[in-house]
Amino acid sequence: MKYKLVYSIFIFSLVGLSSCSTHQLIHISEPDNKLFKVSILYANGEGKTFDMNYYKSNHMPMVSRYLGDNLKFYEIDKGISGRSPDTQVPYLAVGYFYIKDITAYQQAIGQHIETIVGDFKNYTNIQPVIQISEITEIGFNNEN
Template sequence: MIKVAILYPNEEGKSFDMDYYEKTHMPMMANFLGKNLKFYEIDKGLAGRTANDKIPFIAIGYFYCYNMSEYNEAIAKYRTAIVNDIPKYTNIQPIVQISEIRYLSK
């Protein structure tokens, strides 16, 4: 199983529409990933290391998928739709990391 993390850095002058991300973008992505998607998560940044520290990321989205090849195929197939949707909720260039899940507790 893999986990895809999409991180949206908190930078000066950047915007992020969490409502659109939750209700439109992530469900669209889940549809594109289909049965390969086990589940997804959305984090909304609240604080940094302490309550007074600036949040490092405005939001982080996660996709938990069974197969990396199938994930890559879906992203390639729907790339245009994905790229065209991003400006509808943010002007942030996301950072993406794909990881192998070595342990997942129940």
């Protein structure tokens, strides 16, 4: 799995570099390039807790194994502030799965839902909000 993640990052880097050199956007909503993003948002609030180390080391790798070849890669964001440095962070963490097929994702999650939800207690007391999005375009800052 680690090899696949490194390979995916390498491919996305190459695509990014070629896009930057041509000053073009990458349109990934074409049939062969469809990519979907599953966002898992853990809202902050009074009494909310989140163990980032467990999430990174155990939970996300476990779920990524369930997703198999459908998973291109995943990301984890750790919230550090709100709009300005002195405001409370709205989300303690956000996890992202980048997948090729929504139906395959839903089947994989459905087969393991009890294990996935049962693992929440090991890292958080937050009920996450899930959003599935279609990625339609990736842009790069050509100024740098």
